[in-house]
Amino acid sequence: MTMTLRINGQEKTFDAPPDMPLLWVLRDVLGMTGTKFGCGIAQCGACTVHVDGKPVRSCLLPVNAVGDRAVTTIEGIGNTDAGARVQKAWLDIEVIQCGYCQSGQIMSAAALLAATPHPDDSDINAAMAGNICRCGTYVRIREAIKRAAGEREEAKNG
Amino acid sequence: MAKNLSRRGVLRTGLAGAFVFTFYLPVRAANEPEEAPDSTQGKFAPNAFIRIDRTGKITLVMPSVEMGQGVYTAIPMIIAEELDADFSQVAFEHAPPDEKLYANPMLGVQATGNSNSIRAFWKPLRTAGATARAMLVEAAAQQWKVDPQSCTAASSVVTHTASGRKLSYGQLVDAAMKVAPPKDVTLKDPKDFVLIGKPLKRLDTPNKTDGKVIYGIDAMLPGMKFATIMASPVKGGKVSHVDQTEAMKVPGVEKVIVLDDMVAVVGAHFWAAKKGLDALTVIWADGANGTIDSAHIWEDIRAASRKDGLVAKQRGNAAKALGEGEKIELAYEMPFLAHATMEPMNCTVQLKPDSCEIWLGTQIMARVQSTAAQLTGLPLEKVIVHNHLLGGGFGRRLEPDMSLKAIRVAQQLNGEPVKVVWTREEDLRHDLYRPVYRDVIEASLKDGKIKGWKYKVTGSSVVARWLPPAFKAFHGIDFDAIDSAADTPYDLPDFRVEYVRCEPPGMNTGFWRGVGPNNNVFAIECFMDELAKKAGKDPIAFRLDHLHGSPRHQAVLKLVREKSNWGSPLPERAGRGVSVQPSFASYIATVVEAEVDHNGDVKLRRVVCCVDTGIAVNPDTIEAQLQGGLIFGLTAALYGDVPVKHGRVQLSNFNDYRMLRIDQTPPIEVHVVKSGEAPGGIGETGATAGPPALRNALFAATGIPLRRMPVDRDVLSGRKKA
Numbered sequence: 001m002t003m004t005l006r007i008n009g010q011e012k013t014f015d016a017p018p019d020m021p022l023l024w025v026l027r028d029v030l031g032m033t034g035t036k037f038g039c040g041i042a043q044c045g046a047c048t049v050h051v052d053g054k055p056v057r058s059c060l061l062p063v064n065a066v067g068d069r070a071v072t073t074i075e076g077i078g079n080t081d082a083g084a085r086v087q088k089a090w091l092d093i094e095v096i097q098c099g100y101c102q103s104g105q106i107m108s109a110a111a112l113l114a115a116t117p118h119p120d121d122s123d124i125n126a127a128m129a130g131n132i133c134r135c136g137t138y139v140r141i142r143e144a145i146k147r148a149a150g151e152r153e154e155a156k157n158g
Numbered sequence: 159m160a161k162n163l164s165r166r167g168v169l170r171t172g173l174a175g176a177f178v179f180t181f182y183l184p185v186r187a188a189n190e191p192e193e194a195p196d197s198t199q200g201k202f203a204p205n206a207f208i209r210i211d212r213t214g215k216i217t218l219v220m221p222s223v224e225m226g227q228g229v230y231t232a233i234p235m236i237i238a239e240e241l242d243a244d245f246s247q248v249a250f251e252h253a254p255p256d257e258k259l260y261a262n263p264m265l266g267v268q269a270t271g272n273s274n275s276i277r278a279f280w281k282p283l284r285t286a287g288a289t290a291r292a293m294l295v296e297a298a299a300q301q302w303k304v305d306p307q308s309c310t311a312a313s314s315v316v317t318h319t320a321s322g323r324k325l326s327y328g329q330l331v332d333a334a335m336k337v338a339p340p341k342d343v344t345l346k347d348p349k350d351f352v353l354i355g356k357p358l359k360r361l362d363t364p365n366k367t368d369g370k371v372i373y374g375i376d377a378m379l380p381g382m383k384f385a386t387i388m389a390s391p392v393k394g395g396k397v398s399h400v401d402q403t404e405a406m407k408v409p410g411v412e413k414v415i416v417l418d419d420m421v422a423v424v425g426a427h428f429w430a431a432k433k434g435l436d437a438l439t440v441i442w443a444d445g446a447n448g449t450i451d452s453a454h455i456w457e458d459i460r461a462a463s464r465k466d467g468l469v470a471k472q473r474g475n476a477a478k479a480l481g482e483g484e485k486i487e488l489a490y491e492m493p494f495l496a497h498a499t500m501e502p503m504n505c506t507v508q509l510k511p512d513s514c515e516i517w518l519g520t521q522i523m524a525r526v527q528s529t530a531a532q533l534t535g536l537p538l539e540k541v542i543v544h545n546h547l548l549g550g551g552f553g554r555r556l557e558p559d560m561s562l563k564a565i566r567v568a569q570q571l572n573g574e575p576v577k578v579v580w581t582r583e584e585d586l587r588h589d590l591y592r593p594v595y596r597d598v599i600e601a602s603l604k605d606g607k608i609k610g611w612k613y614k615v616t617g618s619s620v621v622a623r624w625l626p627p628a629f630k631a632f633h634g635i636d637f638d639a640i641d642s643a644a645d646t647p648y649d650l651p652d653f654r655v656e657y658v659r660c661e662p663p664g665m666n667t668g669f670w671r672g673v674g675p676n677n678n679v680f681a682i683e684c685f686m687d688e689l690a691k692k693a694g695k696d697p698i699a700f701r702l703d704h705l706h707g708s709p710r711h712q713a714v715l716k717l718v719r720e721k722s723n724w725g726s727p728l729p730e731r732a733g734r735g736v737s738v739q740p741s742f743a744s745y746i747a748t749v750v751e752a753e754v755d756h757n758g759d760v761k762l763r764r765v766v767c768c769v770d771t772g773i774a775v776n777p778d779t780i781e782a783q784l785q786g787g788l789i790f791g792l793t794a795a796l797y798g799d800v801p802v803k804h805g806r807v808q809l810s811n812f813n814d815y816r817m818l819r820i821d822q823t824p825p826i827e828v829h830v831v832k833s834g835e836a837p838g839g840i841g842e843t844g845a846t847a848g849p850p851a852l853r854n855a856l857f858a859a860t861g862i863p864l865r866r867m868p869v870d871r872d873v874l875s876g877r878k879k880a
Contacts, residue, residue, distance in 0.1 A: 016427075017409050017410065017429070017430075020427070020429045021429065024427050024428050024429040027376075027428070028384055028426075028427035028428055028429070029427060031378055032369070033369070033372070033375075033376035033378065034368070034369020034370070034371075035369070036375075036500075036501070036549075037375070037428070037502065037579070038500055038501075038502070038582065038812075039582045039811050039812050040432075040581060040582060040811075041582075041811050041812075041813070043811055043812035043813055044500070044812050044817075046500060073369065074368060074369035075368065075369040075370075077368075078367075078368055087367040087368060090363075090367050091359070091363060091364060091367060094357075094359065094360060094363065094778055094782065096226075096360070096363040096366045096367070097226030097227070097228070097782060097783075097786055098225055098226030098499075098500065098501075098547070098548060098549050098550045098551075099226070099362070099363065099366030099371055099547070099549070100373060100499075100500040100501045100549030100550060101500045102366055102367065103369055106367060124820070125820060125821035126821075128819075128820045128821075129819045129820055129821040130819075131819075131820070132500070132812060132817045132819065133500070133820075134498060134499060134500045134550050134552075134790070134817065135226045135500075135550065135786045135790075136785060136786030136787065136788065136789025136790055136793075136818070136823075136844075137782070137785075137786060138789065138818075138819075138820040138823040139785050139823060139825065139826050140782070140785070141820060142820065142823075
């Protein structure tokens with residue numbers, strides 16, 4: 001089936017079975033490998049992308065359910081204000097170890113900050129508990145989210 | 159990226175199924191090197207590790223692999239330190255498979271594991287850097303016709319001090335190529351280090367924030383097929399019957415491959431392969447292991463642990479000393495554990511009649527190459543292996559099973575590249591598991607001091623399978639299985655350590671982050687708490703009473719006592735537990751604070767960890783490794799178990815092989831002690847530290863001495879007896 005999706009602001013036309021999860025369209029059809037496969041059952045969050053700004057697990061989202069909503073992936077999240085701040089904070093705090101889960105972590109964190117500019121610990125827990133990190137970078141993820149939230153504040157005041 | 163894709167895109171049509179595909183595939187991922195790996199053309203390449211080009215760019219070839227532990231930053235720091243290089247000009251490159259050039263000096267093979275990279279390469283890499291520096295200085299001195307001793311080097315520039323003349327390393331490339339390497343070089347005095355000891359930014363992380371990083375699973379090749387596999391759920395089982403009718407109806411499925419012990423479905427993308435696999439009907443002939451349950455495995459190991467073992471180490475007279483004072487004998491049991499790297503097992507292979515090309519992330523480059531050569535019958539040099547950054551290793555990628563299985567799939571194709579990706583379910587069910595262990599400890603206590611000590615570890619020998627010469631050299635004793643038991647830091651003059659090998663039926667065992675010390679430190683540290691209680695002593699005071707032979711352990715233990723507010727009041731059913739470890743040449747003391755509710759659920763409140771790892775090459779990485787390693791270990795302590803029924807691992811996915819998540823993660827403080835000693839290992843250490851400290855915290859909180867992992871909530875709640 002021929003479909004068109006709006007991904008990171010660009011229209012992409014491709015053929016895929018309608019029930020194919022968005023994850024595999026991104027990775028195997030479009031070659032956008034930044035979004036990761038971790039579990040296939042929405043347990044780990046490695047495949048998180050944004051659909052109209054909301055975080056979703058692309059491993060379970062059939063591509064024909066996306067419709068004309070805007071898809072943002074890790075390759076494009078740096079073009080959003082929250083995404084750029086999260087990426088910078090991730091490097092400033094040196095969150096990342098193996099990095100495999102971090103596309104998903106960054107996508108979840110960017111969605112959190114876009115919706116909740118000043119998250120407290122319970123907001124962070126609620127937004128990030130769906131993302132597993134096997135290297136155990138959680139302590140620094142929490143710190144980096146707070147750093148990214150603070151930088152928005154600095155930018156406003158400065 | 160989209161522009162790149164269409165430029166590099168290739169049109170693929172005519173796939174099986176009723177639809178036509180417009181297929182965009184990058185020829186090679188954007189950030190993979192365009193030139194051949196390890197190219198030395200036009201570069202100053204004085205040894206296996208350093209390549210400097212005429213622009214001054216320094217490419218360092220990494221003898222260890224990066225799986226998150228930060229070694230692609232630490233190794234460049236070590237080389238660049240002695241090379242006096244401009245660190246901003248330094249880039250890394252994966253080493254090709256080559257046992258001669260890149261074997262780890264401590265392991266004797268090209269492998270990354272056992273927290274050995276910095277320990278083993280510390281001296282060779284410093285020497286490599288210092289040698290290259292001496293050659294660059296010599297090249298400059300020759301041009302200026304001055305004594306090399308009158309020149310200095312810093313930040314990739316050689317300066318003639320008297321005249322102020324300068325030449326950059328890039329300008330010296332051609333001249334340095336003609337300089338003979340010096341036989342001896344002087345290494346820097348650590349007080350003169352400018353890079354080592356600083357929390358420098360990691361070199362591998364920027365591409366990990368924007369999707370540009372390429373792991374093995376991201377390999378993309380023109381004309382590539384996608385496959386997923388299912389191996390016999392029982393070890394040694396065979397395919398008995400396959401009905402592929404429904405699988406072949408799945409759009410995008412191209413081929414079903416039936417081998418003697420596994421099946422694979424090949425398709426236009428993973429989704430087709432996965433749906434095809436789900437639609438297959440496979441009947442297995444289980445063979446002899448089809449009746450194995452967890453209970454049999456535990457019966458076996460308990461029986462084996464009653465036998466006398468091989469004596470791994472002894473001093474004084476343990477038997478006599480055990481007769482003095484009050485004798486205590488206890489046993490501790492550790493479960494199988496899966497690795498569950500976030501990047502599921504995968505490997506991409508292109509097999510042609512005269513060559514085999516492999517893309518994956520592995521801890522064992524040379525072994526992937528040699529086993530592939532064996533399987534295909536090709537000469538070694540016809541097997542090309544491309545390594546990648548690893549989406550987690552933890553010991554799982556010390557095995558070549560994922561590459562061998564992918565080659566067996568490729569053998570059924572006609573030379574097209576095929577990416578074989580395992581489902582998470584396959585990944586958890588076909589691991590090489592951390593072995594089950596049973597540790598029996600006997601000790602006698604007299605006047606608050608330990609008199610006799612006998613420690614017997616029973617379990618599988620991973621070393622016997624993985625590094626047979628080492629098993630033979632130690633006369634049938636697995637050096638890893640006794641690690642941190644034979645060299646426990648406690649003052650134990652009458653001491654004996656025994657080893658009993660017991661291979662669990664129907665299960666493959668492998669190295670798992672923390673390896674042997676995970677088991678031994680757990681048993682010893684739990685036992686120390688039980689002895690302290692018997693002696694009526696505070697657990698830290700009791701340990702300090704037995705650590706007179708190890709001032710570095712004394713120091714970290716005293717520091718953690720202070721930093722953890724040891725002894726300050728806690729709420730009801732909350733407790734602090736301590737653990738001390740000598741493992742991987744790092745000296746670590748850890749305190750976990752935890753509480754237990756009446757349902758037996760555990761809440762982690764706080765972790766404090768004090769580490770003396772000698773010279774801390776990159777202190778920020780050390781802190782990160784301990785934070786993460788502690789979570790790895792605490793995850794196992796709280797959840798890790800691999801039940802077996804009818805020879806089948808009873809796990810499916812992260813729903814039943816649970817991971818600690820951010821909302822359960824407590825604050826973790828790491829204090830890195832300044833030291834001038836040689837660097838110790840760090841990647842494994844946190845995984846070892848967490849479980850005993852947690853168990854001892856639960857002991858303090860409830861008085862219940864757990865002696866089996868993982869934590870049993872039914873026991874903690876009183877629903878079940880320990």
